[in-house]
Amino acid sequence: MKLKSWIIPLFLPFLVGLYGSLYADNQAQQSFIEKRLDELKEIRMKEPVRVKNELLDFMAKYAQNATDEQLATARIMLGYSYAYLSKADSAKVALNQARSLMTDDFSLQTKFDFYNSFGSYHNLVKTYDSATYYFNLATDLAKKIDKPYYFAIVYTYKGNLAEDMGRSKDAFEYYLKALQNFEASNETKSIAVILNNLGIIYQKMGNFEHAFDCFYRAIVINKSIDAVYDMCMNYGNLGILYKESGRLQEAIATYDTATNIAEENGFVLDIARNKLNKGNLFIIVKDFEAAEKNFLESLKLCEENNIEYGKMLNYTALSDLYLKMGALDKAEIYAKKALELAKGFDETEVLRESNVKLSSIYEEKGLFEPALKYRKAYEAANDSMIARAHKNLIVELQARYDSEKKELENASLKAENIVKEQAIRDQKIINIIISIAVVMLTLLLIFVFRISNKLKKANQNLNAVYQKIASQNALLEETIKTKDKLFSIIGHDLKSPFNSMLGFLQLIIDQKEKLEPEELEHILKELYRKSNDAYTLVENLLQWAMSQRGQIAFKPEQYNLFDIVDEELRFLQSRADKKEILLRNELPEIISVWCDHDMMSTVFRNIINNAIKFTPVKGFVKITSEINSDYVFVKISDNGVGMDDEMLKRIQNKNEFYSEKGTENETGTGLGLEIVKEFLTSNKALFTINSTLGEGTDFVIRLNRK
Numbered sequence: 001m002k003l004k005s006w007i008i009p010l011f012l013p014f015l016v017g018l019y020g021s022l023y024a025d026n027q028a029q030q031s032f033i034e035k036r037l038d039e040l041k042e043i044r045m046k047e048p049v050r051v052k053n054e055l056l057d058f059m060a061k062y063a064q065n066a067t068d069e070q071l072a073t074a075r076i077m078l079g080y081s082y083a084y085l086s087k088a089d090s091a092k093v094a095l096n097q098a099r100s101l102m103t104d105d106f107s108l109q110t111k112f113d114f115y116n117s118f119g120s121y122h123n124l125v126k127t128y129d130s131a132t133y134y135f136n137l138a139t140d141l142a143k144k145i146d147k148p149y150y151f152a153i154v155y156t157y158k159g160n161l162a163e164d165m166g167r168s169k170d171a172f173e174y175y176l177k178a179l180q181n182f183e184a185s186n187e188t189k190s191i192a193v194i195l196n197n198l199g200i201i202y203q204k205m206g207n208f209e210h211a212f213d214c215f216y217r218a219i220v221i222n223k224s225i226d227a228v229y230d231m232c233m234n235y236g237n238l239g240i241l242y243k244e245s246g247r248l249q250e251a252i253a254t255y256d257t258a259t260n261i262a263e264e265n266g267f268v269l270d271i272a273r274n275k276l277n278k279g280n281l282f283i284i285v286k287d288f289e290a291a292e293k294n295f296l297e298s299l300k301l302c303e304e305n306n307i308e309y310g311k312m313l314n315y316t317a318l319s320d321l322y323l324k325m326g327a328l329d330k331a332e333i334y335a336k337k338a339l340e341l342a343k344g345f346d347e348t349e350v351l352r353e354s355n356v357k358l359s360s361i362y363e364e365k366g367l368f369e370p371a372l373k374y375r376k377a378y379e380a381a382n383d384s385m386i387a388r389a390h391k392n393l394i395v396e397l398q399a400r401y402d403s404e405k406k407e408l409e410n411a412s413l414k415a416e417n418i419v420k421e422q423a424i425r426d427q428k429i430i431n432i433i434i435s436i437a438v439v440m441l442t443l444l445l446i447f448v449f450r451i452s453n454k455l456k457k458a459n460q461n462l463n464a465v466y467q468k469i470a471s472q473n474a475l476l477e478e479t480i481k482t483k484d485k486l487f488s489i490i491g492h493d494l495k496s497p498f499n500s501m502l503g504f505l506q507l508i509i510d511q512k513e514k515l516e517p518e519e520l521e522h523i524l525k526e527l528y529r530k531s532n533d534a535y536t537l538v539e540n541l542l543q544w545a546m547s548q549r550g551q552i553a554f555k556p557e558q559y560n561l562f563d564i565v566d567e568e569l570r571f572l573q574s575r576a577d578k579k580e581i582l583l584r585n586e587l588p589e590i591i592s593v594w595c596d597h598d599m600m601s602t603v604f605r606n607i608i609n610n611a612i613k614f615t616p617v618k619g620f621v622k623i624t625s626e627i628n629s630d631y632v633f634v635k636i637s638d639n640g641v642g643m644d645d646e647m648l649k650r651i652q653n654k655n656e657f658y659s660e661k662g663t664e665n666e667t668g669t670g671l672g673l674e675i676v677k678e679f680l681t682s683n684k685a686l687f688t689i690n691s692t693l694g695e696g697t698d699f700v701i702r703l704n705r706k
Contacts (some may be wrong), residue, residue, distance in 0.1 A: 024103040031063040052081040072101040086309035152181035192221040232261040272301040313339035584622035599679040606672035615640035
């Protein structure tokens with residue numbers, strides 16, 4: 001039934017008014033949702049448990065009225081909150097839900113938050129390559145937004161990632177960049193956050209004076225802007241620093257201050273964290289009753305608020321405490337609880353500690369079968385920890401080798417096909433000419449002449465193709481040879497220091513009460529040396545692999561050469577001190593060169609390290625220079641064992657990893673020198689090596705001034 005024409009104008013004002021009212025209500029709802037999301041963003045770090053609960057409630061109530069971008073923002077924050085609470089699976093689900101809503105129309109800021117949150121999730125689950133990938137995407141968006149604040153945020157996340165990967169130097173550099181950009185944005189609160197992070201880095205480096213300064217400055221800033229949560233965190237970190245510097249009473253007082261602030265403001269996570277730290281402190285002063293009280297209070301908070309990671313840490317602490325008190329049954333209960341949670345978090349260190357504790361407990365109880373079971377589990381966790389240390393490197397090298405091999409094989413097959421196609425074409429031409437020659441004898445000489453020319457060209461093409469195949473086969477053999485050498489290094493040279501370290505650690509475990517202090521000191525020094533050697537080898541392997549894959553970007557600028565060399569000399573000073581070798585930097589304090597800073601740092605570190613290696617006790621290594629208008633000639637000289645012509649020829653041979661034992665039987669792989677050659681080539685630098693057997697070696701580098 002149709003409406004009469006006169007009825008429509010009658011109801012039109014009502015319909016327009018109804019539409020306008022509904023539109024206004026919808027706009028008001030979306031405005032409210034936007035405001036609420038902004039409020040939750042402000043407190044997501046202070047109260048992650050509360051934010052998580054309110055976001056779940058928020059999405060249940062307002063999902064119908066929210067835009068896709070608002071829902072994605074809510075899920076991004078939810079994923080961040082789960083990641084902060086160490087609930088990796090829940091974080092992944094929330095972030096994948098956000099990803100499913102993402103469209104090209106979303107704002108750059110929302111995409112920026114998504115990439116940073118996904119990067120933080122991958123950092124939590126220790127898939128560091130994926131974390132780096134997402135943080136790099138966030139960096140690209142920061143460049144498009146082009147505001148210092150966004151650069152500061154992504155530098156902060158990259159600093160967190162580098163810190164978790166154990167790359168304190170890189171973390172320090174990222175935090176400094178973040179600080180500069182926050183200062184440019186006048187973000188006072190964020191400046192305090194970065195100062196807190198820098199304090200932690202200084203603390204790890206053993207520079208307590210600078211660490212105290214950073215924490216004090218952060219506290220002053222947070223007091224001035226009433227940033228109570230951040231100030232609570234500052235006091236907690238300051239307490240840890242007091243503890244590490246041996247000022248135990250000040251540490252207790254500082255933990256109390258942090259706990260009071262957290263209790264006044266309902267910061268559950270921080271209350272639990274400070275009570276756990278305070279309990280560990282009471283163990284040091286042997287007040288076991290106070291330690292137990294703090295651990296149990298922290299555990300109760302974690303259980304009430306489902307803070308699983310905090311529960312695991314408290315279970316571990318309580319098992320250690322009861323073991324010290326001789327309460328084996330209680331120690332057993334909490335060690336088992338810690339073990340179960342550690343399996344879920346894939347915390348290898350806690351798995352190792354819990355298994356070895358349970359083995360000791362059962363052994364002391366005279367229950368040798370379960371003691372053996374947990375000892376085997378400890379060994380398995382220990383082996384897993386070692387395997388994981390180089391698994392990623394092996395996979396990466398294997399992938400690179402397989403990729404290069406496949407490319408070369410494809411190129412070889414393609415070349416063979418070209419040869420076959422050319423032969424077929426030539427045969428067809430010959431057949432046609434023969435057929436025509438039978439019919440047209442008068443034109444035979446002309447056809448033969450043309451055929452001769454074509455055959456000549458075909459032979460030339462064949463020769464060129466065969467030469468190309470031979471060249472590619474030679475490159476394939478060289479790649480295989482490099483791969484075999486690298487795998488040999490990983491299988492032998494990397495395994496050897498770990499075997500030595502495991503042997504020393506087993507000796508300490510088995511003979512800890514029989515070892516004299518001097519013997520223990522000697523073993524610890526050897527452990528440090530072997531660890532340092534293993535770290536240097538792994539670092540060289542990673543840099544070699546990255547350079548071969550083209551992942552090391554060349555970023556040249558003008559740098560002060562004296563500072564680069566001086567930094568590496570300070571890094572290697574302890575190694576030189578062990579052999580009483582004098583290191584002398586005789587470069588001018590102001591000497592500018594055009595280079596990539598990180599590459600040249602690696603170059604000087606490897607060359608100076610080699611000079612120390614082949615210089616006898618009480619020798620010297622000095623760095624001098626000659627300067628002209630275009631170049632700086634840097635000479636690294638030592639009075640070591642030197643080399644003959646045959647040795648010089650071998651170390652300068654391309655793709656041959658050649659190494660000799662040092663004056664104190666130091667071992668090497670030759671990788672360092674290969675990295676030096678590649679990085680100098682990238683920097684358009686030349687080098688020469690002059691050496692006399694028994695007298696010493698001069699390594700001369702020519703660097704461009706501009």
